[in-house]
Amino acid sequence: MLELNKNTNVLEEETYRYTLQDVAEPNLYREIYPYSEVPKIPFNHRRVPMNMPAEIWITDTSFRDGQQSRTPYTVDQIVHVYQLLSRLGGPKGIIRQSEFFVYSKKDRDALSRCLDLGLKFPEVTTWIRANREDFKLVKDIGIKETGILVSCSDYHIFHKLKMTRKQALEHYLASVSEALEAGLRPRCHFEDITRADFYGFVVPFTNALMDMSRDAGIPIKIRACDTMGYGVPYSEVAPPRSVPGIIYGLQHYSEVPSEMLEWHGHNDFYKGVCNASTAWMFGASAVNCSLFGIGERTGNVPLEAMVIEYASLRGTTDGMDTTAITAIADYFKNEIGYEIPPMTPFVGDAFNVTRAGIHADGLLKDEEIYNIFDTAKILDKPANVSVTNASGLAGIAFWINNHYNLKENARVDKRHPGIAGIKEEIDREFAEGRQTIISDAELEGWVRQYLPDVSGKK
Numbered sequence: 001m002l003e004l005n006k007n008t009n010v011l012e013e014e015t016y017r018y019t020l021q022d023v024a025e026p027n028l029y030r031e032i033y034p035y036s037e038v039p040k041i042p043f044n045h046r047r048v049p050m051n052m053p054a055e056i057w058i059t060d061t062s063f064r065d066g067q068q069s070r071t072p073y074t075v076d077q078i079v080h081v082y083q084l085l086s087r088l089g090g091p092k093g094i095i096r097q098s099e100f101f102v103y104s105k106k107d108r109d110a111l112s113r114c115l116d117l118g119l120k121f122p123e124v125t126t127w128i129r130a131n132r133e134d135f136k137l138v139k140d141i142g143i144k145e146t147g148i149l150v151s152c153s154d155y156h157i158f159h160k161l162k163m164t165r166k167q168a169l170e171h172y173l174a175s176v177s178e179a180l181e182a183g184l185r186p187r188c189h190f191e192d193i194t195r196a197d198f199y200g201f202v203v204p205f206t207n208a209l210m211d212m213s214r215d216a217g218i219p220i221k222i223r224a225c226d227t228m229g230y231g232v233p234y235s236e237v238a239p240p241r242s243v244p245g246i247i248y249g250l251q252h253y254s255e256v257p258s259e260m261l262e263w264h265g266h267n268d269f270y271k272g273v274c275n276a277s278t279a280w281m282f283g284a285s286a287v288n289c290s291l292f293g294i295g296e297r298t299g300n301v302p303l304e305a306m307v308i309e310y311a312s313l314r315g316t317t318d319g320m321d322t323t324a325i326t327a328i329a330d331y332f333k334n335e336i337g338y339e340i341p342p343m344t345p346f347v348g349d350a351f352n353v354t355r356a357g358i359h360a361d362g363l364l365k366d367e368e369i370y371n372i373f374d375t376a377k378i379l380d381k382p383a384n385v386s387v388t389n390a391s392g393l394a395g396i397a398f399w400i401n402n403h404y405n406l407k408e409n410a411r412v413d414k415r416h417p418g419i420a421g422i423k424e425e426i427d428r429e430f431a432e433g434r435q436t437i438i439s440d441a442e443l444e445g446w447v448r449q450y451l452p453d454v455s456g457k458k
Contacts, residue, residue, distance in 0.1 A: 006255075008049075015253055017207065021200035022166040026154030029195060029240065039230060044238035048248035051283040053258035056313075058306050059288045060085055060098040061264070063110070064127045064147075065300055066290035067101065070338070077336055078110040079117075081291070084328045086119045090319035093121030094310060095303070096286065099147060102126050102138060115142065125187070130175030135182040145185040147223065148175055152202055153192035165201050173208055180216045187221040189264070194230040198239045198249060206254035221260045222250060223288065226275060229268030229298065233278035243275050247282040262286035267298040276301045277309050291328060292340060292347060304328075304346050323380035352383045354395075387438040389430035393419050396426070400447060403440065404454055418450035 001014040032040045062085075063078055073081070082098060089095030100114075101107040114124055127147040128134035138146050150172045151157065157168045172188075179186040188209060196202050206222060213220040224246055231243045239245050247263070250256045263279030263286070265272045276287040289306050293299035304325045311317045329347040332338040342350035352375045362369040367383055376382040384402055385395045393414040400419075401411045412419065425446050426438055447454055 008051075018199050018203040018253060020165060020169060020204040021197065022164055023154075023197075023200070026158040027197050027200070028154060032241065033195065033230075039241075041232055041234075041241060042238040043234075043236050045236045046238075046245075047235050048244050048282065050244075050281050051248070051251070051258075052281050052313075053283060053285045055259070056280045056285050056287075056310065057094050057096040058089070058303060058310065059096055059262060059286050060122055060290065060303060061288050061300060062098070062290045062294065062303070064099045064101055065264075065296065066294040069296055069299070070294055072106070073110075073336070075106055075110045075113065079113050080331065080335075081328065082114045082122075083117065083119070084324050084331065085122055085291075086117075087321050088307065088324035088328070089121050090317070090321055091121075092319050093123075094307070094318055094320050095122045097125050097145070098122040099125045099127050102128065102134075102141065108141070111141065127189075130172070130178075132178050132182075135179050135184060139182045139184060143184070145187055145221075146179065147187045147189050148172075148179060149191055150175075150188045150205075151191040152205065153196040154201075155195055156192055157201075169201070169205050169208070172205065173212070176209065176212060176220065180212065180218055185219055185221070187223055187262070189223045189225050191225045192227040193224045193246060194226045194228065194240050196240055198246065199253075203249060203253045206250060206256060210254055210256065219260055221262060222256050223262040223264050224250065224279070224284070226263070226265040229266035229271065231265060231271060231275040233271060233274045243278045244282045247279055247284050251283050258283050258285040260285075262288055264288040265301050266296065267293060267301070272299070272301040273305045273309065276306055277313070280313065292332070292338075292344065294338075308346060322378050326380045346379060350386065352381060354383075354385050387426065387443060389426055391426075393423055396422050396443075399443060400451070400454060403443070404447075406454070412451065412454060416451070418447075418454075421450040422446045 002011045003014055005012045032042060062081065063073070067073065085095050085098060100111045102111060111124060124143065125145045125147065126138045126143050128138060130148045151161065157163055157165055161168060163171065176186045176188065190202065193202060209220050209222070230241050232241045233243050235244060237245065247261065250261060251258070261284040263276055263284045265275045272293065276289070279287055287301060287306055289303035290300040291303050293302035307320060307322060307325065325346055329340060333340060340347055342348045345351050352371055354370060371383040382402060385391060385398045387395055387399050396419050397412050397414040397416070400406070406412065429438070
């Protein structure tokens, strides 16, 4: 039988409807996940079509997953960061939602204060246990959408929950039904989807959820959670590790609309960002992230990375205030006391800083040679140099011009005799055994000595 597919708008053979495979023993995919060896990446040479949605966006889990791996934030810190997220996401709400815990008084106070701000974006959502008391709790607070944990791999179903697939499916459906009865929009977190039996459990379960959604007239979101970071972005990879295959399958076999489909990844194998981008490109509207990737083990997908990725894929920031990325990083460093590794892209102190003299010479001649983009404009973070014995005359000159904000004709050339004097001081320091970079305070002292006209402009 032929039917018009609403996703592809072409005639297709009627999709086979997968049913639950209630197996007696768990499928642990030992040929892929031997545990005593590095996991394997199997290919089946089946390529699925790229299907970028008309709209894509970011959701935030900094106050939920992000708080599971660090000292909890204070109420004031959560409120301030939430406001900065709103500024970063812009008026179109590219950062669409932010999820919160609700179990402690502090969590509820922070959530309430964020709601009181009246900001349209990001929408405040929650993550709760799947029981009637928790549903009532978030409903009374005024939350419209909540996440519900529905672990979907046999590792979790058999070994953690001690259930069969049929028992797990019935338990999950009953929980989602209670959420619908409470008037909430359920967001089902398919934990460990990259080790799950996709056709034997994930698709049949999703089909049942989509039936419930249609009957209730309430959207049910599917969050595909790559809990252990096993997802692979390459085309023609076999399930369950294929990110394109998972997104395609949820849309093609379960008719999940793009706007109801979200990717939540981890970075255990360094694939967090590329997996999230792949999820966007193959049909998921939302990718779930945390600031600086703070999260379980190696962390989540860094939210700031996906802001830049959005601009790269769309060719526009769509109103996002990307300078808020630096404001958030400064707040984490200065007020929260979180140490961001200096080489971290976009937010680390050294991400656009060079120490090599030959690179500094290039920056001095044309910043574009060694800076990834106009970081001063886009991130409010100008390119800079760290001065060492390897910086050369060019590095010292660049530091001075940058530090004192010298413009056009006032800029100091590396051939200025004062630069040579400062270089002699630096060479003397390192000849005596120094191994650390030269501090700003030391350089300022030498500028006062060798370039007094410049020091007066600070």
